[in-house]
Amino acid sequence: MGEFSVSDTARSLIAQTVERVEGTLQEVLSPTSQAGEGPRPARLVEAMRYAALAGGKRLRPALMIESARLLGRTDDGVLVAAAALECIHCYSLVHDDLPAMDDDDLRRGRPTTHIAFDEATAILAGDSLLTLAFDLIARPEVSDSAQVRLTLSQELARAAGVGGMAGGQMMDLESEHRARTEDEIRLLQSLKTGALIRYACRSGAILAQASPQTVETLTRFGEIIGYAFQLADDLLDACGDAEVVGKATGKDADKGKATLLGLMGEDKARKILAGLIEEALSLLAPFEDKADNLTALAKFVAARSN
Numbered sequence: 001m002g003e004f005s006v007s008d009t010a011r012s013l014i015a016q017t018v019e020r021v022e023g024t025l026q027e028v029l030s031p032t033s034q035a036g037e038g039p040r041p042a043r044l045v046e047a048m049r050y051a052a053l054a055g056g057k058r059l060r061p062a063l064m065i066e067s068a069r070l071l072g073r074t075d076d077g078v079l080v081a082a083a084a085l086e087c088i089h090c091y092s093l094v095h096d097d098l099p100a101m102d103d104d105d106l107r108r109g110r111p112t113t114h115i116a117f118d119e120a121t122a123i124l125a126g127d128s129l130l131t132l133a134f135d136l137i138a139r140p141e142v143s144d145s146a147q148v149r150l151t152l153s154q155e156l157a158r159a160a161g162v163g164g165m166a167g168g169q170m171m172d173l174e175s176e177h178r179a180r181t182e183d184e185i186r187l188l189q190s191l192k193t194g195a196l197i198r199y200a201c202r203s204g205a206i207l208a209q210a211s212p213q214t215v216e217t218l219t220r221f222g223e224i225i226g227y228a229f230q231l232a233d234d235l236l237d238a239c240g241d242a243e244v245v246g247k248a249t250g251k252d253a254d255k256g257k258a259t260l261l262g263l264m265g266e267d268k269a270r271k272i273l274a275g276l277i278e279e280a281l282s283l284l285a286p287f288e289d290k291a292d293n294l295t296a297l298a299k300f301v302a303a304r305s306n
Helices: 008-028 042-052 059-070 076-096 119-137 146-160 165-174 182-192 194-207 212-239 260-264 266-303
Strands: none
Touching: 008 059, 008 076, 008 266, 042 076, 042 119, 059 076, 059 194, 059 212, 059 266, 076 119, 076 146, 076 165, 076 194, 119 146, 146 165, 146 194, 165 182, 165 194, 182 194, 182 212, 182 260, 194 212, 212 260, 212 266, 260 266
């Protein structure tokens, strides 16, 4: 998409992240109860595993892991924090796919969770993934510092909640068949899609206990990547092949959803997308070759086909 292509570095990073994060998710989504828990109902665990272990790019965990690596943190505690973030993302997909929301039957090339199980089980699976995320982020292996864990937990709640992803989803539902200005759409998308991507990059710096200035640099990088990701997503929905994308395309237009692509047109959207990636890369320039992995992921956001 645009002038960027998916590099071998990006492919390798995504593959490594998928393997490592799914390994962690396999462990935390075990049927075996944890200390202080009651029995885990088998059907609920099965639905959670179906939703969370369905593949996907694991882009948000990759951004967190590579942001932390850039600043010197590479231990498995970062993987636990990344798994928490992915639980939030997977819960949101389960709920977004429900008939009352986006009403999708296909996700990542296979039946959505409420189709594979039933609506009630899908709702509970989403609820359980959401709450599991905060169990994970509070675990001592995430950080020796209780303050770091508290900060990560609070910021994750705000990124996912009423002033973040969930609030953006509400705005999105209210925008169907309604005219929206560019500023309104950008705000909506900065919450619905951008908040968790911003968190991914910011939290990597927090995990590494970086300086406030570095935390803000990675936060800005995440904001730009979130905006770019949504533009690329809009282009995929409008122009992509459903078999490659892994879900139905053209649904935004069918539902009359407010998108920047619909407002500005494809050519302008592609130019803005390219400019966003260049801006993101300029923020990484001071880190030189230490930022090669994040650079590859930034370009992947623009060039991805699903």
